[in-house]
Amino acid sequence: xxxxxxxxxxxxxxxxxxxxxxxxxxxxxxxxxxxxxxxxxxxxxxxxxxxxxxxxxxxxxxxxxxxxxxxxxxxxxxxxxxxxxxxxxxxxxxxxxxxxxxxxxxxxxxxxxxxxxxxxxxxxxxxxxxxxxxxxxxxxxxxxxxxxxxxxxxxxxxxxxxxxxxxxxxxxxxxxxxxxxxxxxxxxxxxxxxxxxxxxxxxxxxxxxxxxxxxxxxxxxxxxxxxxxxxxxxxxxxxxxxxxxxxxxxxxxxxxxxxxxxxxxxxxxxxxxxxxxxxxxxxxxxxxxxx
Amino acid sequence: xxxxxxxxxxxxxxxxxxxxxxxxxxxxxxxxxxxxxxxxxxxxxxxxxxxxxxxxxxxxxxxxxxxxxxxxxxxxxxxxxxxxxxxxxxxxxxxxxxxxxxxxxxxxxxxxxxxxxxxxxxxxxxxxxxxxxxxxxxxxxxxxxxxxxxxxxxxxxxxxxxxxxxxxxxxxxxxxxxxxxxxxxxxxxxxxxxxxxxxxxxxxxxxxxxxxxxxxxxxxxxxxxxxxxxxxxxxxxxxxxxxxxxxxxxxxxxxxxxxxxxxxxxxxxxxxxxxxxxxxxxxxxxxxxxxxxxxxxxxxxxxxxxxxxxxxxxxxxxxxxxxxxxxxxxxxxxxxxxxxxxxxxxxxxxxxxxxxxx
Numbered sequence: 001x002x003x004x005x006x007x008x009x010x011x012x013x014x015x016x017x018x019x020x021x022x023x024x025x026x027x028x029x030x031x032x033x034x035x036x037x038x039x040x041x042x043x044x045x046x047x048x049x050x051x052x053x054x055x056x057x058x059x060x061x062x063x064x065x066x067x068x069x070x071x072x073x074x075x076x077x078x079x080x081x082x083x084x085x086x087x088x089x090x091x092x093x094x095x096x097x098x099x100x101x102x103x104x105x106x107x108x109x110x111x112x113x114x115x116x117x118x119x120x121x122x123x124x125x126x127x128x129x130x131x132x133x134x135x136x137x138x139x140x141x142x143x144x145x146x147x148x149x150x151x152x153x154x155x156x157x158x159x160x161x162x163x164x165x166x167x168x169x170x171x172x173x174x175x176x177x178x179x180x181x182x183x184x185x186x187x188x189x190x191x192x193x194x195x196x197x198x199x200x201x202x203x204x205x206x207x208x209x210x211x212x213x214x215x216x217x218x219x220x221x222x223x224x225x226x227x228x229x230x231x232x233x234x235x236x237x238x239x240x241x242x243x244x245x246x247x248x249x250x251x252x253x254x255x256x257x258x259x260x261x262x263x264x265x266x267x268x269x270x271x272x273x274x275x276x277x278x279x280x281x282x283x284x285x286x287x288x289x290x291x
Numbered sequence: 292x293x294x295x296x297x298x299x300x301x302x303x304x305x306x307x308x309x310x311x312x313x314x315x316x317x318x319x320x321x322x323x324x325x326x327x328x329x330x331x332x333x334x335x336x337x338x339x340x341x342x343x344x345x346x347x348x349x350x351x352x353x354x355x356x357x358x359x360x361x362x363x364x365x366x367x368x369x370x371x372x373x374x375x376x377x378x379x380x381x382x383x384x385x386x387x388x389x390x391x392x393x394x395x396x397x398x399x400x401x402x403x404x405x406x407x408x409x410x411x412x413x414x415x416x417x418x419x420x421x422x423x424x425x426x427x428x429x430x431x432x433x434x435x436x437x438x439x440x441x442x443x444x445x446x447x448x449x450x451x452x453x454x455x456x457x458x459x460x461x462x463x464x465x466x467x468x469x470x471x472x473x474x475x476x477x478x479x480x481x482x483x484x485x486x487x488x489x490x491x492x493x494x495x496x497x498x499x500x501x502x503x504x505x506x507x508x509x510x511x512x513x514x515x516x517x518x519x520x521x522x523x524x525x526x527x528x529x530x531x532x533x534x535x536x537x538x539x540x541x542x543x544x545x546x547x548x549x550x551x552x553x554x555x556x557x558x559x560x561x562x563x564x565x566x567x568x569x570x571x572x573x574x575x576x577x578x579x580x581x582x583x584x585x586x587x588x589x590x591x592x593x594x595x596x597x598x599x600x601x602x603x604x605x606x607x608x609x610x611x612x613x614x615x616x617x618x619x620x621x622x623x624x625x626x627x628x629x630x631x632x633x634x635x636x637x638x639x640x641x642x643x644x645x646x647x648x649x
Contacts, residue, residue: 034414085608091413092361093607096553099546100607103600110593117592216593223425223542226418234414261433268422272407275419279411 001135006252012142013211014248015149019204020225021232021240022156023197029173029235030193033083034091036098038201039222040105045071045202046214047109050122060125067206068199075198079191087190102219109216117216122209141210148207152200153241160237169193173235227271233281242282246270304482323467327460335463336531341571342466343527346473348552348563350520353477355549356558357486358513359493361417364404364424365548368518370431370540371397372525374438377446377535386449390526397522398515405514409507412496424545432537443536446529466527473520477560480516489513493558550599554606556615565614573599611638 023038035041049067052058058066082097110117126140160166172179172189180186205218212218228247232239247267255263274281293311297303307313327335347369354360372393379389404423411419431438438444449462480486488509491499500506529535547570555566577595588594610616624631 082604082608089611092355092359092557093611095361095414095417096550097604097607099550100600100603103596103603105600107593107595107597107600111588111597223421226421230415230418259433261429265426265429268425272419272422272426275411275415275422276407279415 003253005136006256007249008136008138009142010249010252011245012145012248013252014245015145016204016208016221016244017225017228017247018241018244019149019152019200019207020222021228021244022237023201024225024229025232025234025237025240026193026197026200029237030169031190032091033094034098035197036095036222037102037105038197038225039219040102041071041075041198041201042205042208042222043109043216043219044074044105044205045198046122046205046209046218047115048202049206049209050120050214053123064203064206067202071202072195072199075194076191079194083194084187106216106219115216119213119215122206122214124210127210145207148203149241152203156237165189165192224267227267230271231274231281233283236281236283239281239283306478320471327463332459335459337571337575339463339466339531341567342470343524343531344551344567344570345470345564346524346527347521347548348555348567349473349477349560350517350524351548351552352560352563353480353489353520354513354517355552356562357481357493358489358510360510360513361413362420362517362545363417363542363549364420364427364545365521366540366542366544367424367427368397368401368521369525369528370427371400372522373529373535373540374431374444375522376526376529377444378437380447380449390523393526394519394523397525398519401515401518402511405511409510421542424542428537428541431540438535441537443534446533446535448533449530462530466531469523469527473523474560481560485509485512550603554602554613556613557611559612559615561618562613562615565618569614
């Protein structure tokens with residue numbers, strides 16, 4: 001029973017990693033840029049939620065929507081102001097720009113007077129409630145995280161398969177130039193993708209908030225989402241979630257059964273093994289190039 | 292303006308191209324030698340630190356700027372060097388032996404991390420080195436009987452020929468000697484066939500391979516040389532700070548090292564030195580300017596990372612060759628004085644094909 005308990009809490013944590021990794025994959029698939037500031041977008045989303053909940057006093061579901069909208073706008077703005085000008089430059093410079101963004105986000109958040117470097121608690125309606133299933137004890141936070149992830153994935157999948165925008169995005173992720181020639185507004189879509197991935201990050205932030213509190217450095221968890229994205233294959237949306245779940249469960253089990261300290265490196269050991277044996281990941285597509 | 296008319300191949304690879312260079316670099320070295328006469332002890336420690344970062348920047352420039360390999364775990368190599376030095380110094384090894392051991396051990400670790408790097412490229416390599424950096428950080432924190440863990444480790448001062456190189460001018464001169472040696476090693480490496488192979492790999496792996504460059508060998512070599520630089524610098528760092536703890540060698544530190552190289556100017560040796568100066572000088576400049584700012588802004592803890600991040604973004608957006616690029620433009624302006632035109636350094640949009648298919 002112990003192990004089931006650990007797996008469930010691992011799955012909940014893994015959902016967070018998966019959601020952040022989903023943001024990486026969305027952006028990488030569509031625009032071939034890697035956003036090192038994804039964790040910071042999550043942090044911004046959590047703070048937006050905090051602001052909506054405490055200062056504006058909105059109900060929980062409105063808090064989520066408000067945070068999503070605010071973060072999506074920030075994502076759009078980042079894409080327009082910083083990334084459009086260097087579109088098409090080597091991956092290295094884009095990585096450096098997003099690293100710079102993550103630094104700025106962390107610094108700017110601590111510069112807001114009431115926020116500072118303190119930790120804040122996001123009020124949630126289900127705090128502290130637990131459910132008993134036989135000998136299992138499951139907290140409401142974990143159930144909400146898992147349920148929200150499932151709903152969100154369903155929505156995203158539906159969008160990519162049944163809406164015009166989604167199908168256009170799929171086309172764009174296969175070949176940007178060809179998509180452009182077919183009349184797909186590639187520039188506008190890449191902005192939209194950044195908005196969507198920022199909104200996903202905001203949800204991750206709000207879901208994570210009851211577990212770890214809201215603080216300026218919570219975005220560093222984004223570093224752990226890289227392994228999740230790599231394990232799933234960097235170009236696969238379901239892969240990101242599966243990778244996140246794997247990382248979450250491995251971490252949870254390593255934290256209990258192995259020595260102290262293994263919990264923090266388990267994700268990175270797994271990703272190193274993955275890179276050595278199967279660099280394309282579990283669901284990664286192997287792209288071949290004709291010369 | 293100076294014209295150099297080259298008639299022989301040797302002129303192209305000369306260490307010193309013309310007498311002007313000899314004069315200015317000579318002047319620079321004289322100035323660096325004279326600094327201890329005028330500087331306060333605090334400034335001298337900062338100068339030593341700057342020279343140490345210059346050595347790391349040389350190594351990272353070789354890897355990132357000249358071989359085109361991304362490393363997000365360079366602080367780990369520094370940590371390997373620093374802890375090796377500290378442990379050996381406590382065991383009573385003479386300095387030159389222990390610093391060689393530090394460099395060698397870091398190089399070996401560099402080979403180990405270079406091996407998975409053969410299979411992955413670009414972004415994946417960045418993540419592999421990130422993973423490696425995190426693992427090393429955790430290993431240091433856990434191997435308490437060797438490294439002191441989170442409680443930290445005190446490093447004894449250097450004993451050489453019965454002299455104490457603890458701090459002050461003596462240690463500064465030691466760092467200066469190592470920095471100059473590192474610069475010479477890097478320059479000589481870059482004008483050798485090995486260096487040209489590195490640059491070929493950076494520009495196009497496929498072309499390099501078809502010209503007979505063995506990718507695996509040269510990538511691993513680049514990793515290990517770069518790691519050795521970081522290891523030696525880490526050894527000096529241990530003596531300069533004299534207290535080591537795992538939180539000095541985090542992933543954030545690695546990213547800052549990479550920032551240093553990018554802001555200084557990717558792909559130039561001068562850029563490495565400029566980056567190190569920037570990294571050390573920026574906090575000092577911010578501190579100096581603080582009294583002029585409104586107190587709410589000056590007291591904020593996030594001021595330094597914000598400025599750092601902003602500088603990085605502005606560099607990549609507007610001056611991709613970093614501080615060195617700006618310096619080149621300035622020089623060209625004065626060289627060509629009445630004839631400088633605005634569009635001379637305009638960037639071409641270099642659309643490259645899909646990165647995934649490389």
